Amino acid sequence: MNDKLTGPTGDGPQPRGGMRSLNHADDPTALWAGALIAGLIGNDTAPVPKYGGREWQQIASNDPRRTVALIEAAEMWRRYGDEDGLLAWFREAHAVWPSLASRKTMAELDDAARPKPAVPVRGTEGWPPVAIPGRPGWYRCLVSGRQVDMPKQQVAA
Structure with a gap:
């Protein structure tokens, strides 16, 4: 049948x-x-x-x-x-996906996820002073082309 x-x-x-x-x-x-x-x-x-x-x-x-x-x-x-x-x-x-060979390797992904070194705090001309991490009450300023750290009381004056 x-x-x-x-x-x-x-x-x-x-x-x-x-x-x-x-x-x-x-x-x-x-x-x-x-x-x-x-x-x-x-x-x-x-x-x-x-x-x-x-x-x-x-x-x-x-x-x-x-x-x-x-x-x-x-x-x-x-x-x-x-x-x-x-x-x-x-x-x-049924879309064509990128080949596995074109994708990032695990080592490349691990490297991208690794913490990067901190960018140093820099005062900039025309911008307000920047608070310095780890030093409460201190600010970095650009004075006459030099990076200068000042306490909060001196920055406000």
């Missing part, structure tokens, strides 16, 4: 294509949609055109395959969302 043409219980031929071939026993909405589709087309194995496509537009308006295509499209939207969003997700998932 060909498994592709039988349902999950082996109970004979099942329609091919679309959501009709999927088993969603734990999803009441899918069960309702599947029962509605089965009531509309029964055991008809004719392909159902994609909703809104050229073939769908060309079949008669009272053809149950039009309604089946609509239900299948609604179920696909409910389960998987917007087709453009799904395609964008596929594109992102």
